[in-house]
Amino acid sequence: MALVPLCLATTQALFGATAVVGRLGLRASNPLAFSIWRFLLAAPCLLVLLTVRQGLRCPPISRQLLLSAVCILGSNLGITLGIVLAGQVTASTWQPLQLVFTTLLSLLIGTETSLSWRKLVGLAFGLLGASLIVLLDTAFWTASRAGSTTSGWGHLALFVNTISSSMLFVLRRSLTKQPNGLSALAAVAWTHVLALPLLLLLGLLGNESPLLRRVVCDGCDSVLAPPTSTAWPALAFYTVVPTILCQSLMAWAAKHAEPSTMAMYPVLQPVASASLSWLLRSAAPQLREVLVAPAANTFGALPVVIGLYLVSSDSAVRQVKGEKAS
Secondary structure (H helix, E strand, C coil): HHHHHHHHHHHHHHHHHHHHHHHHHHHCCCCCHHHHHHHHHHHHHHHHHHHHHHCCCCCCHHHHHHHHHHHHHHHHHHHHHHHHHHHHHHHHHHHHHHHHHHHHHHHHHHHCCCCCCCHHHHHHHHHHHHHHHHHHHHHHHHHHHCCCCHHHHHHHHHHHHHHHHHHHHHHHHHHHHHCCCCCHHHHHHHHHHHHHHHHHHHHHHHHCCCHHHHHHHHCCCCCCCCCCHHHHHHHHHHHHHHHHHHHHHHHHHHHCHHHHHHCCCCHHHHHHHHHHEEEEHHHHHHHHCCCCCHHHHHHHHHHHHHHHHHHHHHHHHHHHHHHHHH
């Protein structure tokens, strides 16, 4: 189906642009409050859209649905923290690793049982790329020598984001493909609804942690404070584009594409993010202090691309062999 590749490519390009918008909008807000208010806006919008299009029917609260809510929480909070603490291009550079982690998770939980040499080498290249993204980040080493751990926390947040997104690929496919399963829109809407109380609880606990407040909002009094007026345009963009539009497109694509195929497309994110960052930095010099320029750690994406090719080609070869055997 030609619409599936187009859908996945467009979605990942929008995700890459979202990292740049987030970097600009998060100047006036802390990441945790930004995520909470994003979910507070998105969850009702998704429920209204679901009601209008399909009617409102509460699904059974299964273990898969609850785990999907945890994963979407980790994915959204991780990318928001990562953009602030490590930069928008580095955050996008992490995203192609979703294929590596999707394959590893599929092997661990048994949805994929075969481990060929091609897939093994591809996983090794992916892990090498992840190491280079961190080790070639000059901000990481400069901050470490100065006694700051900001960039390190950013990479940890992006690791959580990537793992959560990978697990969400696997779970979402199961939720939408099983008999009497959820529609793509229902899967997105109810995972956001279930994630909201978890995020609010995390915010309440975060208010009691001076370390967390120092990391996410430079020692602010509350991580639940509403964003200032300058952050609302970015918040509105986040609510509509990555949360409602992109998540709905990804859920639809999950019904028609294998998890490893879906996880191949995030390689477009750093391309979109770096290109848009370069254009904005060139057109508006005042943004150069806000938008982080592409750095040497972007080259860590090269081993990841090699790993993507090896893992995805292994899946394609096995699919052809299966079709010939049948």
